[in-house]
Amino acid sequence: MKDKLRAYIDSLFSDAPKTRKAYELREELLSNLNAKYDDLISRGYSEEEAYQAAVAGIGDVSELIAALGGGDVFGGPDERQRKKSAMMVALAVMLYIVAIVPVILFHNLAGVVSLFVIGAAATGILVYNAMTQPRYYRADETLVEEFKEWKSANNDRIRLQKNISAALWPLIVVCYFFISFIYTAWAWSWIIFILGAAIDKIIKLVLELKE
Structure with missing residues (x-):
């Protein structure tokens, strides 16, 4: 029966582009479908x-397949939200740029403290911006809608992780050279x-646990 499920998913993706993203999406849906099937069997279904x-319970996969060609399946923020x-x-x-100024002006611990305080404020802004982005909420209880909701939340988490990492490491490098030169x-x-x-x-672990 698992082969029959795979054949059904393959038929849904028969017109999908032959790309890695399409393959990953197909395998993800198949995995969810198999899990749903196993759950129903354990509940006494034939x-x-x-x-x-x-x-x-799969639902309409046409939007997901369309998104593989560049469409936006999650709706996305409106113009006002994008400007904000x-x-x-x-x-x-x-x-982040200003955070380096105290280190240059004050060759002491106060410069380092100011760098981290300003850097923390900048990171807080990025976190707030990511957390207030509009999220996708499932329209029904189908497998496709459940996948859309999960994928939207996962994309937000990955984007936030990248933003924080991109901000954290330049500060670490500046701090390293400052301490190394000033204090030998x-x-x-x-x-x-x-x-x-x-x-x-x-x-990263904290953000993953929040999921």
């Missing part, structure tokens, strides 16, 4: 009943990179 119920997001990202970038601490200042990697990993 193989044929489980197959029919699982297939009926662009302004917040621009402000965060400006703060080349023998141990490399530890900053280990701490930075740990912080980056913790942030």
